[in-house]
Amino acid sequence: MNRHIEQLYRSAKKRSRLVIGLMSGTSLDGLDVALCRITGHGTDTQIELLAFSTVDYDEGYKQKIKSVFAKRQVDLQQVTLLNPWVGVLHGQMVNQCLAKWNMSPTDIDAIASHGQTIYHCPLRQHGQSEFGNATLQIGDADHIAVTTGILTIGDFRQKHIAAGGEGAPLAVYGDYLFFTSKQENRILLNMGGIANLTYLPCSADASAVFSSDIGPGNTIMDAYVQRHFTPLHYDKDSAIACQGTVQPSLLDSLLQHAFFALDFPKTTGPEVFNLDYLHAAQVRSSTQHLSHEDVLATLNLFSATTIANAINFAAAELGDFCVYASGGGIHNPLLMEHILRLCPKVSNIQNTGTLGIDPDAKEAVLFAILANECLVGGQQPFGNIEQGIPDITMGKISFPD
Ligand SMILES: Nc1ncnc2c1ncn2[C@@H]1O[C@H](COP(=O)(O)OP(=O)(O)OP(=O)(O)O)[C@@H](O)[C@H]1O
Numbered sequence: 133m134n135r136h137i138e139q140l141y142r143s144a145k146k147r148s149r150l151v152i153g154l155m156s157g158t159s160l161d162g163l164d165v166a167l168c169r170i171t172g173h174g175t176d177t178q179i180e181l182l183a184f185s186t187v188d189y190d191e192g193y194k195q196k197i198k199s200v201f202a203k204r205q206v207d208l209q210q211v212t213l214l215n216p217w218v219g220v221l222h223g224q225m226v227n228q229c230l231a232k233w234n235m236s237p238t239d240i241d242a243i244a245s246h247g248q249t250i251y252h253c254p255l256r257q258h259g260q261s262e263f264g265n266a267t268l269q270i271g272d273a274d275h276i277a278v279t280t281g282i283l284t285i286g287d288f289r290q291k292h293i294a295a296g297g298e299g300a301p302l303a304v305y306g307d308y309l310f311f312t313s314k315q316e317n318r319i320l321l322n323m324g325g326i327a328n329l330t331y332l333p334c335s336a337d338a339s340a341v342f343s344s345d346i347g348p349g350n351t352i353m354d355a356y357v358q359r360h361f362t363p364l365h366y367d368k369d370s371a372i373a374c375q376g377t378v379q380p381s382l383l384d385s386l387l388q389h390a391f392f393a394l395d396f397p398k399t400t401g402p403e404v405f406n407l408d409y410l411h412a413a414q415v416r417s418s419t420q421h422l423s424h425e426d427v428l429a430t431l432n433l434f435s436a437t438t439i440a441n442a443i444n445f446a447a448a449e450l451g452d453f454c455v456y457a458s459g460g461g462i463h464n465p466l467l468m469e470h471i472l473r474l475c476p477k478v479s480n481i482q483n484t485g486t487l488g489i490d491p492d493a494k495e496a497v498l499f500a501i502l503a504n505e506c507l508v509g510g511q512q513p514f515g516n517i518e519q520g521i522p523d524i525t526m527g528k529i530s531f532p533d
């Protein structure tokens with residue numbers, strides 16, 4: 133038997149495993165690296181986050197990814213070059229973290245790698261009926277496995293599409309397994325580049341769970357800051373937006389996209405919500421000459437409004453519920469203040485730290501959970517394909533040699 137198959141078998145039989153979850157999101161800020169001890173599987177999954185680092189990307193990385201990111205036309209040679217290059221770089225970043233944590237690759241059962249999304253296009257976005265839903269992540273897992281010497285599980289999204297989903301959000305699988313409570317209804321809200329939510333009823337009935345992307349979290353605000361406030365990457369602590377005034381006609385125009393009128397579940401990305409989208413909304417509302425501060429104040433309320441609308445929609449189905457937030461948006465005080473004000477049924481928003489998972493690490497941890505299911509668990513029985521949650525096991529396995 134291939135010794136890697138034997139190792140897989142041994143890992144799968146253990147009571148608990150060490151899995152490193154890797155997430156490189158749409159914000160392109162850095163690679164989130166979460167070292168998790170995972171005990172059990174399925175609804176008995178327990179997680180201990182042993183260490184977490186975000187390894188920042190340098191400007192060179194950001195520029196290279198941006199050259200192919202969320203663009204319909206790109207240099208295909210550049211995409212081909214970046215696929216292994218990102219994999220090797222992510223592998224090297226894991227090696228750095230292991231050295232920092234005094235761990236050896238032999239201590240680790242598996243790496244779970246999301247990769248870097250460079251294009252996401254569900255059918256209802258591209259509209260070409262001969263094609264289906266599609267999404268593309270680069271940073272090939274074989275390169276991570278060889279660079280680290282650790283078995284790597286990657287490319288999680290393709291199975292979701294193959295089985296009828298849009299390839300996202302995948303968070304719902306881990307959210308259901310780890311965050312379901314029999315005491316309270318929960319909404320898990322993640323605000324990264326794109327915002328999404330998972331609704332977890334306290335009945336723990338998997339078929340009543342639902343999950344969806346909401347729209348832009350930070351992505352347009354980040355792009356605007358990067359263009360007009362170089363070298364800033366984002367509006368730290370909402371400092372710029374707080375100096376501006378919301379422009380109601382621009383806000384109305386931003387809210388006009390057909391995506392917001394679609395029923396849940398739905399997915400989107402910076403392919404749709406970007407600076408061109410903002411520009412078109414400014415032209416429609418004759419607000420091209422606003423100050424940068426006013427534009428950011430309006431973008432901030434735009435994200436908050438769509439997030440609040442999604443929470444209020446979910447709330448209409450629920451009695452009492454608690455919201456637990458994660459992702460970089462929780463550090464944006466103006467965004468959080470707006471959301472709270474616009475959600476009358478929400479008296480406060482906690483973050484997932486209250487539930488034992490660092491909110492900045494949450495997505496990386498979720499991919500570790502998916503890898504654990506690939507090794508030990510199996511098909512997730514949601515029975516909920518109408519809600520975009522097919523019953524599947526996700527991930528492809530790469531051996532280190
Ligand atoms: N102090 C802060 N003030 C304001 N915004 C912040 C702060 N810290 C982080 N952010 C925002 O959070 C973003 C990063 O969020 P996160 O790492 O969750 O995104 P991501 O994982 O790349 O996105 P996605 O989940 O869409 O893939 C930053 O780009 C910034 O917009």
Ligand SMILES: CC(=O)N[C@H]1[C@@H]2OC[C@@H](O2)[C@@H](O)[C@@H]1O[C@H](C)C(=O)O
Nearest residue numbers: 249252267300301302303326345495
């Ligand atoms: C295609 C893609 O990478 N989508 C991301 C993105 O970032 C947030 C939102 O859009 C979500 O749908 C997804 O990531 C999370 C981890 C998910 O699948 O749950």
